[in-house]
Amino acid sequence: MxxxxxxxxxxxxxxxxxxxxxxxxxxxxxxxxxxxxxxxxxxxxxxxxxxxxxxxxxxxxxxxxxxxxxxxxxxxxxxxxxxxxxxxxxxxxxxxxxxxxxxxxxxxxxxxxxxxxxxxxxxxxxxxxxxxxxxxxxxxxxxxxLLLTDNPPLTKGLITVNTKMLVADDLNLQRVFMHSSGVRIYGSAGIVFGQLLKGNLCAYISKLAPWDIAAGRVLAESLGFQVLKFNGQPISMTTKEGMVVAPAHAMNEILAIMQQK
Amino acid sequence: MxxxxxxxxxxxxxxxxxxxxxxxxxxxxxxxxxxxxxxxxxxxxxxxxxxxxxxxxxxxxxxxxxxxxxxxxxxxxxxxxxxxxxxxxxxxxxxxxxxxxxxxxxxxxxxxxxxxxxxxxxxxxxxxxxxxxxxxxxxxxxxxxLLLTDNPPLTKGLITVNTKMLVADDLNLQRVFMHSSGVRIYGSAGIVFGQLLKGNLCAYISKLAPWDIAAGRVLAESLGFQVLKFNGQPISMTTKEGMVVAPAHAMNEILAIMQQK
Structure with a gap:
């Protein structure tokens, strides 16, 4: 276009x-x-x-x-x-x-x-x-x-996680939380993306439908965030699925923890 | 005075x-x-x-x-x-x-x-x-x-909980979460009290020091919220301790779930 x-x-x-x-x-x-x-x-x-x-x-x-x-x-x-x-x-x-x-x-x-x-x-x-x-x-x-000014390690970043996944400790999410600066939960993907884009949060881990992620993905990727499935593959945009939004450093750490036994 | x-x-x-x-x-x-x-x-x-x-x-x-x-x-x-x-x-x-x-x-x-x-x-x-x-x-x-306009059951209210307590399922907090409309986590007692006073949240469950709770307790009790220890007793104001802030209906439900085996 x-x-x-x-x-x-x-x-x-x-x-x-x-x-x-x-x-x-x-x-x-x-x-x-x-x-x-x-x-x-x-x-x-x-x-x-x-x-x-x-x-x-x-x-x-x-x-x-x-x-x-x-x-x-x-x-x-x-x-x-x-x-x-x-x-x-x-x-x-x-x-x-x-x-x-x-x-x-x-x-x-x-x-x-x-x-x-x-x-x-x-x-x-x-x-x-x-x-x-x-x-x-x-x-x-x-x-x-807006510019992405920071690529912090997980220990220096605040994160948002899906509450049910955190409670169930899906994919070691409780370990991800313990390695972070803390969890914030706002109850709206759009509000979370605003916080990510402003630099208030460093990662977002949740299960999201295509309309939850579509706008935020465009904006976040344009600033240098990655948006990947829990296995590190590209998201599909066609179904509700688990995904991580984060800059490279925290993304690598989060995916590594999620894949631990 | x-x-x-x-x-x-x-x-x-x-x-x-x-x-x-x-x-x-x-x-x-x-x-x-x-x-x-x-x-x-x-x-x-x-x-x-x-x-x-x-x-x-x-x-x-x-x-x-x-x-x-x-x-x-x-x-x-x-x-x-x-x-x-x-x-x-x-x-x-x-x-x-x-x-x-x-x-x-x-x-x-x-x-x-x-x-x-x-x-x-x-x-x-x-x-x-x-x-x-x-x-x-x-x-x-x-x-x-401000007026307290609502005294909702837990199933109709958003709550804030201490993340570590939620992850550890201390005092059945995961059950409290599952009975609520959802969890919001803001990372500041003052911000949480603002949300409670405006009617945006119905309960706050955390461990708080005297300076975390002092101002919010005055305001919340003046609007009709209760502020109680996990065992239902009055808080001490002299040490960091677990407490629940909620209107009567949700307070009763939360304390009952916390005391379940």
């Missing part, structure tokens, strides 16, 4: 995300229609669904050929997602926080051009912080360019 | 805390002198120490009879702390976050008059949110009065 067209796409997506966020804020003190999906702590609200419909319509209006993948829309990633311009939409990431905290949630869109990470948008709605960019445009928080 | 005198004390403490915070912000991009205390993840910096000295001097200037207890000062709580007006100072709560994240830390002062919770001040320095008040004054975030 030409840089000019990419910049235009980025501007359009930012505008639509901010419009969805304004709607979201307007609904926060209204009664929400809350239903559960896979279990009692997997929530969806009428606002998630309205944002999905709104963002999908805006994208399809300007990019009729777009392939759409959304948490509250086409759940399955289509087989031909690498055949063109694919948009992964998470209309509210951190719905539990949205419902219980009225903050600490994000709206995210990740764009992949023929399977290649191209553009990421993460908007922390209540903190009003917009992370955007990609490998061609660079990465920004609002208008501030 | 008369309400007028109490209000004056509150105003003075807020002013000094904001002055310490301004100094803290000015030092954030300067090289910090970081040393460890009990272990590699128990940090203290020159800014913690400077804030302690500053706040202690201000308090002693206006209240020469004050009994001072501080994280970076007189670590031990004096035997006669209930003989007058005692000030528990935490000059930077969440020093690891201060160092690694440059945000998500707090300055806290808790005031106890003859052992009675009297006044609490918690300032989230980088978010610029000031929680203050007590049983006589009411509880405020900046100028907004």
């Amino acid at each position: 030409e840089k000019e067209a990419l910049y235009q796409l980025s501007q359009s997506l930012q505008k639509w995300v901010l419009e969805a966020a304004a709607y979201t804020r307007s609904q926060i003190k209204q009664p929400l229609e809350i239903t559960t999906k896979s279990g009692p702590n997997d929530l969806v609200t009428n606002v998630d669904r309205a944002n999905q419909v709104f963002l999908a319509a805006k994208i399809k209006g300007d990019y009729p050929q777009a392939i759409l993948v959304g948490e509250e829309g086409t759940d399955a990633v289509p087989d031909d997602w690498e055949s063109g311009l694919a948009f992964f939409i998470d209309p509210i990431d951190g719905t539990m926080n949205f419902v219980k905290q009225n903050e600490n949630f994000a709206i995210m869109i990740g764009v992949y051009d023929h399977g290649q990470p191209t553009l990421g948008i993460i908007y922390d709605v209540m903190a009003d912080q917009l992370y955007w960019g990609g490998p061609q445009l660079g990465v920004f928080r609002d208008e501030v360019p | 008369e309400k007028e005198a109490l209000y004056q004390l509150s105003q003075s403490l807020q002013k000094w805390v904001l002055e310490a915070a301004a100094y803290t912000r000015s030092q954030i991009k300067q090289p910090l002198e970081i040393t460890t205390k009990s272990g590699p993840n128990d940090l203290v910096t020159n800014v913690d120490r400077a804030n302690q000295v500053f706040l202690a001097a201000k308090i002693k200037g206006d209240y020469p009879q004050a009994i001072l207890v501080g994280e970076e000062g007189t670590d031990a709580v004096p035997d006669d702390w209930e003989s007058g007006l005692a000030f528990f100072i935490d000059p930077i709560d969440g020093t690891m976050n201060f160092v690694k994240q440059n945000e998500n830390f707090a300055i806290m002062i808790g005031v106890y008059d003859h052992g009675q919770p009297t006044l609490g001040i918690i300032y989230d320095v980088m978010a610029d949110q000031l929680y203050w008040g007590g049983p006589q004054l009411g509880v405020f975030r900046d100028e907004v009065p």
Whole structure:
């Protein structure tokens, strides 16, 4: 994709995300229609669904050929997602926080051009912080360019881990925790990616669906983070799977600990 | 203490805390002198120490009879702390976050008059949110009065737990987690109390030193939260000990699970 067209796409997506966020804020003190999906702590609200419909319509209006993948829309990633311009939409990431905290949630869109990470948008709605960019445009928080300034060993980094995996000690995650500076848990992939991009965290270990990871992967890789499966292989982008996001030094240490007997 | 005198004390403490915070912000991009205390993840910096000295001097200037207890000062709580007006100072709560994240830390002062919770001040320095008040004054975030609007069952509440206790499954904490809406971990008692007071979390389970709990206890109890030891007894305020902060419904459920075999 030409840089000019990419910049235009980025501007359009930012505008639509901010419009969805304004709607979201307007609904926060209204009664929400809350239903559960896979279990009692997997929530969806009428606002998630309205944002999905709104963002999908805006994208399809300007990019009729777009392939759409959304948490509250086409759940399955289509087989031909690498055949063109694919948009992964998470209309509210951190719905539990949205419902219980009225903050600490994000709206995210990740764009992949023929399977290649191209553009990421993460908007922390209540903190009003917009992370955007990609490998061609660079990465920004609002208008501030971000750089990965640190490649710390695990002992010098704060990490985020999936709580259930930590409790079950899956793949020695408790050992990973004991080797780190400590664990922080925020309850939203978008909020975690914001912390990673700002340098507040050094690693993120969890099981994530394609729409949870799509935008953050573009931004994190553009800054020099690696995003790998627990076995060190590339992630698939087609299914929920375990993955680690970290700069090289901590990544190597984490994968080594996870593969210990 | 008369309400007028109490209000004056509150105003003075807020002013000094904001002055310490301004100094803290000015030092954030300067090289910090970081040393460890009990272990590699128990940090203290020159800014913690400077804030302690500053706040202690201000308090002693206006209240020469004050009994001072501080994280970076007189670590031990004096035997006669209930003989007058005692000030528990935490000059930077969440020093690891201060160092690694440059945000998500707090300055806290808790005031106890003859052992009675009297006044609490918690300032989230980088978010610029000031929680203050007590049983006589009411509880405020900046100028907004706070009310405890919810007394949810554990299944409907987000909780914060001590990570090491969760990993070790001390007192069935993993069972407590599985019964909740989920775990959030922020790395600072002051930040956690802000979330509790706003209604973003329903319970806090950890081992806390007197200066970690002093301000938050005043504010939380004033809103109707309970603060109890793991065995349901009152906390001592004289030593680091395990405690639960929660409204009555979740408190009863948590203590019951912790006491299961």
